Amino acid sequence: MPTGPSPTSPSSVDRTSWRRGHLRSLQSHGRRAANDGAAGGRSCWWRNNGGVARWVLHVDLDQFIAAVEVLRRPELSGRPVVVGGDGDPTKRGVVSTASYEARAHGVHSGLPLRTAARRCPEAVFLPVDRDLYEDVSSQVMAALRSLGAVVEVMGWDEAFLAVDGDPEEMAREIRERVRAATGLECTVGIGQNKLQAKLATGFGKPAGIFRLTGETWFEVLGDRPADALWGIGAKTAKRLKGLGIGTVRDLAAADPAALADAIGPTIGPWLVRLAQGRDDSPVSDAPYVPRSRGRETTFQRDLDDWDDVRREVARLARRVARDVTADGRQIARVVVKVRYAPFITQTHGRTLDAPTVDPERIEEAALDVLDAFAGRRPVRLLGVRAEFAR
DNA sequence: TCTGGGGTCCTAGGACCC
DNA sequence: TCTGGGGTCCTAGGACCC
Numbered sequence: 392m393p394t395g396p397s398p399t400s401p402s403s404v405d406r407t408s409w410r411r412g413h414l415r416s417l418q419s420h421g422r423r424a425a426n427d428g429a430a431g432g433r434s435c436w437w438r439n440n441g442g443v444a445r446w447v448l449h450v451d452l453d454q455f456i457a458a459v460e461v462l463r464r465p466e467l468s469g470r471p472v473v474v475g476g477d478g479d480p481t482k483r484g485v486v487s488t489a490s491y492e493a494r495a496h497g498v499h500s501g502l503p504l505r506t507a508a509r510r511c512p513e514a515v516f517l518p519v520d521r522d523l524y525e526d527v528s529s530q531v532m533a534a535l536r537s538l539g540a541v542v543e544v545m546g547w548d549e550a551f552l553a554v555d556g557d558p559e560e561m562a563r564e565i566r567e568r569v570r571a572a573t574g575l576e577c578t579v580g581i582g583q584n585k586l587q588a589k590l591a592t593g594f595g596k597p598a599g600i601f602r603l604t605g606e607t608w609f610e611v612l613g614d615r616p617a618d619a620l621w622g623i624g625a626k627t628a629k630r631l632k633g634l635g636i637g638t639v640r641d642l643a644a645a646d647p648a649a650l651a652d653a654i655g656p657t658i659g660p661w662l663v664r665l666a667q668g669r670d671d672s673p674v675s676d677a678p679y680v681p682r683s684r685g686r687e688t689t690f691q692r693d694l695d696d697w698d699d700v701r702r703e704v705a706r707l708a709r710r711v712a713r714d715v716t717a718d719g720r721q722i723a724r725v726v727v728k729v730r731y732a733p734f735i736t737q738t739h740g741r742t743l744d745a746p747t748v749d750p751e752r753i754e755e756a757a758l759d760v761l762d763a764f765a766g767r768r769p770v771r772l773l774g775v776r777a778e779f780a781r
Numbered sequence: 782t783c784t785g786g787g788g789t790c791c792t793a794g795g796a797c798c799c
Numbered sequence: 800t801c802t803g804g805g806g807t808c809c810t811a812g813g814a815c816c817c
Contacts, residue, residue: 475785476785483783483784483785484785485784485785485786486785487785487786500817501784501785502782502784503782503783503784503785504782504785505782505783506782506783506784507782508782509782519785519786545816545817546816546817547817548817549817621815621816622814622815622816623814623815624814624815624816625814626813626814626815627814627815655791655792655793656791656792657790657791657792658790658791658792658814681788682788682789682790683788683789684787684788685786685787685788686786686787687785687786687787688785688786689784689785689786726811734783734784736812737811737812738810738811738812739810739811740809740810740811741810742808742809742810772785772786774786776788
C-alpha cells in the first residue's frame, strides 16, 4: 500500500450498486463508447467540443468512514479512530478507514486490525456500519446533484462531475454544499479529464482544491514512480521497473508497441496513454448495471471439516440467490472461491446449461463446483459469486 | 501481526470448428 | 503423413480499485 504523497484516496468498504471497474472501462472505452448512452443517462466529454462541459471535477470525501463515525460521536473528534471488521482488533479483519490521527501512527486502509492495535493502542476501534455510510453517501450525492451537473458516482465517497465555467468557484461551491448537507469535508480535484481530476484530488487533501492539467502534468507527476498513476499498482510498477521504466515520465516516453509485447495488447499501450495524462472517457450518470453479485466470508477459525465447508458454501449460495432474485436478474454462471489456510486462493466455476433465477439450482451448482476442489486442507475463506446473463 | 469484502476487466491457454 | 491459420468460447488466475 503506497504511503506518503500518493494521491490514492483512503480505501473504503463498497456498496454494490455503484459504478466499479472504472479503470478498465477507461481502457476499453474506445470499443465500448458506442454502447454508452444506450442505457440512458447523460454523458459529458471534458473537451471543449461545442459548449459541452470543459472541466472534470473529482470529489473525494476526507477519511469518509471515520469522519461519519465522528459525526455521530463528536466526543471522538481529534482522537485516533479506526473503523474495520466488527470493531474487535483481536480478530481477523483489516482497516477500512483510519482517521488522520490514527494515520499519524502508521495505520492505514488494508492494514490488519491486529497490527493497527499494536501501532496505535490508544485508538478507538469501531465496527463497519454499511447502512449508515450508505445513508450519508446518498446525502452527499444529492448535494452534488443539486448543482445540476452530470454526476458519476464512484463509490460511497467519490464522484466525478462534468462542469462548465470557473472550476475553482464550482469546487468551492461543492465543498460548501457538502459541508452544509452533511457536516463532512471533502477535497476537489480539477482536471481536463477524469484521470487528471482524480489524480489532482490526492494533491489537494485534505479539505483542499487542486488543479492538474495537460500543462502541469509532468511538472507535478513526471518524476514520481509509475504507481502514482491511477490503475498502476505495485505489481505493474515492478514489471515496468524491470523494463527500465521507473517514473511517469519514463512511461510516457515508452513505445506502446513494445509495452504491448511485454505487458499485454490492451494494457501495454493504455499504460503509456495513462502516463501522458490522456483519457477520453466521458463523465456519465447512466445507471450502473452490475455484472455479478457475490458473498464471501473469512472464518475466525479455519474450517477443517469438509462437511462444514459444504454447509457454508450452501449457505453463501442461498444468500447470493436471495440477493440476486431481489433484482430479478438471470444467473448464467456460478463461481466458488476457496482460500486455504496459508492464504492460497483458488476458484472454480461453471456456466449453467441455461440462465436461471432458481435459488435451488444456484445452490446445487455451487455445491457441484465445490467438488472440483481437490485439496482438503483447512479453509480460511469461502466465497460464492453469481454472474449475470448479458 | 498475517493478509476483509465488494467488485471489474484483461490475459493466456485449451477446446473446438472451419 | 504432416501441417496451416483464424475465430470463438470457456476457464482460472491476476491486477487493480473502493
